[in-house]
Amino acid sequence: MGEIDIIARRRHLLVFVEVKARAKLEDAAWSVTDRQRARIAAAAEAWLARQGDHDFRDMRFDAVLVAPGRIPQHIPAAFEAGS
Numbered sequence: 001m002g003e004i005d006i007i008a009r010r011r012h013l014l015v016f017v018e019v020k021a022r023a024k025l026e027d028a029a030w031s032v033t034d035r036q037r038a039r040i041a042a043a044a045e046a047w048l049a050r051q052g053d054h055d056f057r058d059m060r061f062d063a064v065l066v067a068p069g070r071i072p073q074h075i076p077a078a079f080e081a082g083s
Contacts, residue, residue: 002036002039002040002042002043003043004016004017004018004040004043004044004047005017005018005019005064006019006064007047009056012055012056012057012058013056013057013058013059013060014054014056014058014059014060015059015060015061015062016040016043016044016059016060016061016062017061017062017063017064018032018036018040018061018062018063018064018078019063019064019066020032020063020064020065020066021065021066021067022065022066022067023067023068024067025065025066025067025070025073027067028065028066028067029063029065029075032063032078032079037061037079037081040061041061041081044059044061044081045081059081060076060077061077061078061079061080061081062074062075062076062077062078063075063078063079
């Protein structure tokens with residue numbers, strides 16, 4: 001179905017993070033396609049289904065962009081599950 005690079009939790013917020021590395025940060029940003037977003041959302045849904053009872057109130061999909069010689073860029077709420 002897909003993979004999730006990082007799953008993080010802070011209190012009642014659950015964050016699924018996609019990490020993209022490219023030669024340029026701009027290329028990394030464009031590399032998260034609509035198809036890939038759908039696969040990440042489906043993988044997150046499958047992961048949540050296996051967790052049973054949980055107390056997550058909020059969920060977010062972030063991205064971390066990585067390029068050689070650049071500081072990684074964290075983009076909170078980079079996309080929504082339905083987009």
